[in-house]
Amino acid sequence: MTLIVENVVVRVGGRDLVHDVSFEVAEGEVLGLVGPNGAGKSTLLRTFYRARKPTSGRVLLDGEDVWKMPGRMLARRLAAVLQETGGDFELSVHDIVAMGRTPHKRAFDGDDADDRAIIADALDRLDVAGLAHAPFDRLSGGEKQRVLIARALAQRPATMVLDEPTNHLDLRHQLDALNLVRGLGVTAVVALHDLTMAAAFCDRIAVMDAGRLVALGTPAKVLTPVMLAEVYRVDADVTLHPETGVPQVTLAPTVARLRP
Amino acid sequence: MTRRYPIVLGLLLALLAGAVTAAVAAGSVPLPPGQVWAILLHNVHPALAEPTWTAARETIVMDVRLPRVLLAAVVGAGLAVCGMALQALVRNPLADPMLLGVSSGASVGAVGVLVFGLGFFGVFSLPIAAFAGALTALVAVYFLARQGGRMTTVRLVLAGVAMAEVLSAVASFLVVTSNDPHKTQSAVRWMLGGLAGTTWTMVWIPAAAVVAGTVVLLGVSRPLNLLLAGEEAAASLGLDVHRFRAALFVLVAVMIGTIVAVSGSIGFVGLIMPHVVRLLIGADHRRALPATALLGASFLILADLLARTLIAPEEIPVGILTALVGGPFFLWLMRRRSK
Numbered sequence: 097m098t099l100i101v102e103n104v105v106v107r108v109g110g111r112d113l114v115h116d117v118s119f120e121v122a123e124g125e126v127l128g129l130v131g132p133n134g135a136g137k138s139t140l141l142r143t144f145y146r147a148r149k150p151t152s153g154r155v156l157l158d159g160e161d162v163w164k165m166p167g168r169m170l171a172r173r174l175a176a177v178l179q180e181t182g183g184d185f186e187l188s189v190h191d192i193v194a195m196g197r198t199p200h201k202r203a204f205d206g207d208d209a210d211d212r213a214i215i216a217d218a219l220d221r222l223d224v225a226g227l228a229h230a231p232f233d234r235l236s237g238g239e240k241q242r243v244l245i246a247r248a249l250a251q252r253p254a255t256m257v258l259d260e261p262t263n264h265l266d267l268r269h270q271l272d273a274l275n276l277v278r279g280l281g282v283t284a285v286v287a288l289h290d291l292t293m294a295a296a297f298c299d300r301i302a303v304m305d306a307g308r309l310v311a312l313g314t315p316a317k318v319l320t321p322v323m324l325a326e327v328y329r330v331d332a333d334v335t336l337h338p339e340t341g342v343p344q345v346t347l348a349p350t351v352a353r354l355r356p
Numbered sequence: 357m358t359r360r361y362p363i364v365l366g367l368l369l370a371l372l373a374g375a376v377t378a379a380v381a382a383g384s385v386p387l388p389p390g391q392v393w394a395i396l397l398h399n400v401h402p403a404l405a406e407p408t409w410t411a412a413r414e415t416i417v418m419d420v421r422l423p424r425v426l427l428a429a430v431v432g433a434g435l436a437v438c439g440m441a442l443q444a445l446v447r448n449p450l451a452d453p454m455l456l457g458v459s460s461g462a463s464v465g466a467v468g469v470l471v472f473g474l475g476f477f478g479v480f481s482l483p484i485a486a487f488a489g490a491l492t493a494l495v496a497v498y499f500l501a502r503q504g505g506r507m508t509t510v511r512l513v514l515a516g517v518a519m520a521e522v523l524s525a526v527a528s529f530l531v532v533t534s535n536d537p538h539k540t541q542s543a544v545r546w547m548l549g550g551l552a553g554t555t556w557t558m559v560w561i562p563a564a565a566v567v568a569g570t571v572v573l574l575g576v577s578r579p580l581n582l583l584l585a586g587e588e589a590a591a592s593l594g595l596d597v598h599r600f601r602a603a604l605f606v607l608v609a610v611m612i613g614t615i616v617a618v619s620g621s622i623g624f625v626g627l628i629m630p631h632v633v634r635l636l637i638g639a640d641h642r643r644a645l646p647a648t649a650l651l652g653a654s655f656l657i658l659a660d661l662l663a664r665t666l667i668a669p670e671e672i673p674v675g676i677l678t679a680l681v682g683g684p685f686f687l688w689l690m691r692r693r694s695k
Binding site: 142145146147166167168169170171172175176178181183184185186187188191192194195196198199201203204206251257 | 443447448449574575576578579581582584585586587588589591592593594595596634635638639640642
């Protein structure tokens, strides 16, 4: 599915958290969304999965405005992996992942064999099948993150929105999670902090700063010392990996001297 | 958890059957349990049991004890189910119809109708007024507790307790300044809850509301589960959170209104039952709602049995007994959560 962001503005209390952002994500493309804290990445993503309505502008999924279709229809096509929020309700890991089937169900529908297979498969792929009956609240941050990705998988979406999915994950599970998303062949927008990781896994990278889209293109084109200095205010070197040719960011331990 | 569910449900059904039997059998004229069931079966269909009992005994069972036991079951199940729904709606396990001021709001509505003699809607006047009071209190507490899209436990409990206190005071004031010759007695009944003097005519409206309401809640048990994951996650999974919450607030207010109109405010049932059920079979509402309804029914039948037999022929308002159990439970829950 293609995802088109069209002049999206999110204004809260007279301030633009997202200012006139437009881009397109092609079918099967993985787009990395990077930028410093407070750049508006999460706010922009919220407008995709109907958690915050844009003040103006549209978000189109295969040409259809996500804000004009029923929420359930959108949730069948687009899944979101969000930052974990704790609860007090003794939900098991299985309960959490089973929620992913909700958009496909009517009132009083039970879980059929298909649902059970999809849930088991999602648990398996994220390496959390052994925790199925463990209480979610008592897992480590990394385990929780994997369970939430498993829930998104159980939705069987064609598009995924992931907000910092590698937060709390160790190196191994960061690679596994991003490889998994790539391997699904879904259209994906992934907010990431780790630029080297973004360069390795994303087809293109969009850079946001202060609510605006400031750069968009292939990792090699976007990840430059000039961009890093302007947006992140850091002095960094970008080298190409000797085998893969993927850009790698090496940080110098000083803040950048230049500031526009 | 899944394999345990049928066993737990079976045990809860057995508990309910036992509670009904004991509560119909016990009283100033004790009846053997076998005879209780024979009389009940005979009244379902005369061919099911030969009458070997006196007409007086049949009257005791059918007209005195059974309506009261059934009403206790309906009220207990309704309070427990509403407690569980409210806990999901405000995403806080300390929610309870009485703690959030909903029951007190219903009391004000009901007492208002009685004191001012308003009867526009015939037998429905009392439940409709109680519903209006319950809904007003619930919406007020919800918006008082919410600040900048967030709701902390402390704010919710404080707003609920304050609302409950104010509305209880209003209801008491209305009763005490009225021309009711049994002022103190009826004030006590509204504030502490009681099922004394139940007749069949009192049973039907709350029974219909509780059964229908529980069926609706079962139908939306998946969306209720989503709310436990948080508002944003629920939205991303396709739920229109605000509209859903508004609709369920109305549903809960209808159930609590019809319950309080006949029983006054009985506290803590809606707090304890859902929690015990979640410990037994987990939080998934598809399983937890039926279980909590059964447990709530049994609990209130047994509490009411104690209320009318402990110091017979005097009666204790059943709300005193539920509070004696519920208060310490609430404190334990709060301490456990703050760890």
